[in-house]
Amino acid sequence: MNKLDTALLNILIKDGRTSFADIARQLNVSRAYARTRVQALVDAGVIEQFTAVVNPEKLGKVISTFIDLKVAPQAIDAIAEDLAARPEVVSLYIMTDLKSLHIHTLTDSYDTFNAFANAYLFSRPEILSVESTALLKRVKHRRGGARL
Structure with missing residues (x-):
């Protein structure tokens, strides 16, 4: 990977539907070169997939909760x-302690989250402790993947 590949990836991270022509214009390269470099990054496994980023709030998923579990290591x-x-x-x-799980959930209400916790967290004897916090405000996120 070189600086041009990094710039190309940042364009695609921002908008995976950017055309080869637009990539070429932004990077001052030919459209054929842009297409070849994207395909090479796909073939090398650097780009794993092109996907849509969905706004969970538009789907009614307004409760974003982070859960830290301590679990019996064998389970x-x-x-x-x-x-x-x-x-x-x-x-x-x-x-890395091999007994902790860090989980992010999205639910439509606190009642739905509570039902999830009761059914899938509190009912399991292998789960030794549960800590959860709900998101108050998103300041920075990696929508679309890591920025390079």
Whole structure:
């Protein structure tokens, strides 16, 4: 990767539907070169997919909650897989201590979040502790992926 590839990626991160002609104009390269570089980045696995970024609030998902769980280590993979399958869970990470999960959920109300917590968190004896906080205000986010 070079500086031109990094600039190209930042264009696509901002808008994955940017045409090869627009990319070429912004980078002062030919359209064929822009297309070749995008395809090379796809082939190399640098670009994994082109996708839409959906505004959850427009879908009624207005409660954004972050949950930190402590889980019995022998159950962490099973708990992670079960929770990852839930539609409320938009991201889930196993942390380096191998007993913690960090989870982001989106729900339409606090009642819906509470029902999720009661059904899938509080009912599991392998989950040793639960801490959750709801998002108050988004200041910076990585919509579209990391900026390079």
